[in-house]
Amino acid sequence: MGFLDELKKGVLTDLVQRFSAAIPKIALALFILLIGRLIALAARKLTKRVLNGLHIDRLAEQLNDIDIVQRSGMRIEISVVLSQMVYYVLMLGFVIFATDMLGIPAITDMVRDLVDYLPSLFSAFVLFLLGLFLADMIRNITQTALKSMGIASAKMIATAIFYFLFITVAVSALAQAKIATGFIASNLTIIIGAGALAFAFGYGFASKDLVSNYLAGYYNKNKIQIGDDVRIIGVRGKVVVIDATSMILQTPERAIIIPLNKLTTEKVEVFYPDGQEEDLLEPGG
Secondary structure: OHHHHHHHHHHHHHHHHHHHHHHHHHHHHHHHHHHHHHHHHHHHHHHHHHHHHOOHHHHHHHHHOOHHHHHHOOOOOHHHHHHHHHHHHHHHHHHHHHHHHHOOHHHHHHHHHHHHHHHHHHHHHHHHHHHHHHHHHHHHHHHHHHHHOOOOOHHHHHHHHHHHHHHHHHHHHHHHOOOOOHHHHHHHHHHHHHHHHHHHHHHHHHOHHHHHHHHHHHHOOOOOOOOOEEEEOOEEEEEEEEOOOEEEEEOOOOEEEEEOOHHHHOOEEEEOOOOOEEEEEOOOO
């Protein structure tokens, strides 16, 4: 028992001596972390104040108006993101300093790797925001252009383009953040390709009449004018409206909407004030 007692006493004494020797380093490390936190908090506050003075959050207002952002319940504030980033970069720097002083290389290396990763994370965040902004801008331009062409499903097409671009940007941002996306990207390409092909066939079949109306209007736009007295498909009336895909004839009884593709498939007669009439368009002409 005497030997065991001496062994326990020796081990305990060694532990107490090591702990006593480490107390000053631990205290200094805690002091460094405390000072570091105070500096990081002050830097975060100062950064946010400067960014607010520059009105940088106005850049995010359009992003916050995007449907997918609103539905997520998330609000993008660039000043908050950047000021938080400043805070954590400074704190991690002080953590590296404190763990170096304590002689804990495993924690020091781990935190240093995290600091080295931050630029990739930041660039991924910027890439995602820019991509989201461009995808929304392209959607709006596409929707406006398609509506001007009289395409009823303009919003659906523009939304499909937006989500295609959004998914592409999201995968690119993940790759920039060094997150493995090979499996996602390869399968996503197949899914998007199949979806786009099915959409193209389905929409092409469903909109063949719309396309023919648009083409007929384009090629015959100078042959029929608003105010002309015409007869087509057995209906005589005055042309009061011509848009990209149809025209409206006003008869004494009613207004009739006629698809413009009838200009290429039906005989069209134009009546002039002197009583003459002219076969302006023949079927297939």
